[in-house]
Structures are given as C-alpha cells and as structure tokens.
Amino acid sequence: MPRGWSAPLLWAGLLLAGLLAGGCGVGSRSALAAVPGGDAERGAEALRSYGCGACHTIPGIAGANALVGPPLTDWSKRHYIAGTLPNTPENMLRWLQSPQAIRPGTAMPTLGVTEEDARDISAYLYSLGRN
Secondary structure: OOOOOHHHHHHHHHHHHHHHHHHHOHHHHHOOOOOOOOOOHHHHHHHHHHOHHHEEEEOOOOOOOOOOOOOOHHHHHOOEEEEOOOHHHHHHHHHOOOOHHHHHOOOOOOOOOHHHHHHHHHHHHHHHOOO
C-alpha cells in the first residue's frame, strides 16, 4: 500500500463499519416508542377477539400457540414486519389494517381491524420483549 494511504483507508473503514452497525437496528429503536393512543390491556382483548392466536403464538394470550404465522414473541426486538417493513409503530398500524395491500398473497388476512384496535394491538405487541 502506498505511503500515506493507511490513515484515510482506516478512517473510511471505520466510517463504513459505523454506518453498517447503525443500519443493523433499522426500526428497532423506534419500535420501542409508545404507540400513541394504544392500550396494551385492550390490545390483549383485541388479539383474542380477532382470533390472532389461531395463526400465531402470542405470549400472554391463552390458547395462542399456533404456527401458521410467525410467533409474536419479543416483538419489540424485531427489525421487520412481514420481512419487508421496518418495525415501527406506524408500519405496524398499516400492516394490521391492510396486510394484503402491503404484501399481496400473504397468509395474513385482512380482518377489518379498526384503527383503535390496531393501536391497542400494537401497544400490546410492542410490550413483548421489553427488558
């Protein structure tokens, strides 16, 4: 390597490593934010009433131990929703209300989840995995 190149390359490498490390947590920090207007207790009830446990394993929801969809354990630590959307409360609300519009053909059905119920369900799910 030519003399004088080592310091610029070192700085470029450190910058690249920092950018990559920062990008690894896409969505996870903002997912820990409170869901405006959401209530986790009402969210647990909404999860039961929409029958979410018929497809998902959901901690704290009796009988919710199915494996059609992904388990919803440690939701606040997930990076993506449906493998495509950064895990943020805003994206979660969109997904719960219109999964087929976001990812056509997904096994997740459009259940007619109201905005209020979506906020409550999100509040419950984002409470999972917080330490």
